[in-house]
Amino acid sequence: MKTTLRRRASRASGRRQVWAPIFAALGDETRLLLVAKLCGAEPRSIAQLTEGSKLTRQAITKHLRVLESAGIVHGMRRGRENLFALDPEPIQELKGYLDLVAEQWDQALARLKAFVEE
Amino acid sequence: MKTTLRRRASRASGRRQVWAPIFAALGDETRLLLVAKLCGAEPRSIAQLTEGSKLTRQAITKHLRVLESAGIVHGMRRGRENLFALDPEPIQELKGYLDLVAEQWDQALARLKAFVEE
DNA sequence: AAGAAATGCAACCGAATGGTTGCCTTTCTC
DNA sequence: GAGAAAGGCAACCATTCGGTTGCATTTCTT
Numbered sequence: 001m002k003t004t005l006r007r008r009a010s011r012a013s014g015r016r017q018v019w020a021p022i023f024a025a026l027g028d029e030t031r032l033l034l035v036a037k038l039c040g041a042e043p044r045s046i047a048q049l050t051e052g053s054k055l056t057r058q059a060i061t062k063h064l065r066v067l068e069s070a071g072i073v074h075g076m077r078r079g080r081e082n083l084f085a086l087d088p089e090p091i092q093e094l095k096g097y098l099d100l101v102a103e104q105w106d107q108a109l110a111r112l113k114a115f116v117e118e
Numbered sequence: 119m120k121t122t123l124r125r126r127a128s129r130a131s132g133r134r135q136v137w138a139p140i141f142a143a144l145g146d147e148t149r150l151l152l153v154a155k156l157c158g159a160e161p162r163s164i165a166q167l168t169e170g171s172k173l174t175r176q177a178i179t180k181h182l183r184v185l186e187s188a189g190i191v192h193g194m195r196r197g198r199e200n201l202f203a204l205d206p207e208p209i210q211e212l213k214g215y216l217d218l219v220a221e222q223w224d225q226a227l228a229r230l231k232a233f234v235e236e
Numbered sequence: 237a238a239g240a241a242a243t244g245c246a247a248c249c250g251a252a253t254g255g256t257t258g259c260c261t262t263t264c265t266c
Numbered sequence: 267g268a269g270a271a272a273g274g275c276a277a278c279c280a281t282t283c284g285g286t287t288g289c290a291t292t293t294c295t296t
Binding site: 237238239240241242243244245246247248249250251252253254255256257258259260261262263264265266 | 267268269270271272273274275276277278279280281282283284285286287288289290291292293294295296
């Protein structure tokens, strides 16, 4: 199980350039709103996603492209409309990464505490 | 517990403008590296954090300011050096938010499945 | 076939980002 | 007290970002 931990840790450190774009994609209020809207399992068209927003359709489109190239979302053309749906895997992976960070932090604290108390 | 769920959900939707900056702060490879370095519980000076990097001390400083204004990190002056340490709470909150997104997604899927199968 | 709906594409714009260099201040250390 | 170490501040620069407008294309609908 030490092996498991080490494997997880090395994956965590090695893939920073993978997660950075995912975090970045989520680092925008408009895009978080889009993700929230797409949490309903039915895919939504760009027009639907634009509706109610103060932004232009093209602005929304750009945001969707950002989310898409981060792998958080994918669009599929159907007829004249482009339906977007959530891709939950990156979210899960991100949670795993945060778990790891928190875990390492906790371990460091525990070691520190042990050192001080000893 | 329905209440609990609804309270959590409204907090999630209402505070998008709170964690967007946190996501954004983590959306940079250099800053993820800094966070990783600060996962060891001992605070590190800017010089220490710069050492080994190809970037300038000032560049690192700027990144630290970004992390700091997102609440992920905080610095305390001691003598002539500025020691930075991790602030784990925002990480936890972020994890909570991702949990919520995943949960809503799962629920939507479950409803969809139930509807299809019925 | 004609008009409306949904989208794509491209140019453009201002502001924010990521990075640098130069110089000044504070604090150690000899 | 002089020099080195650590850092702050400010100007500057290229690139990216978030957003817009204008126009062309594809697909429905009637």
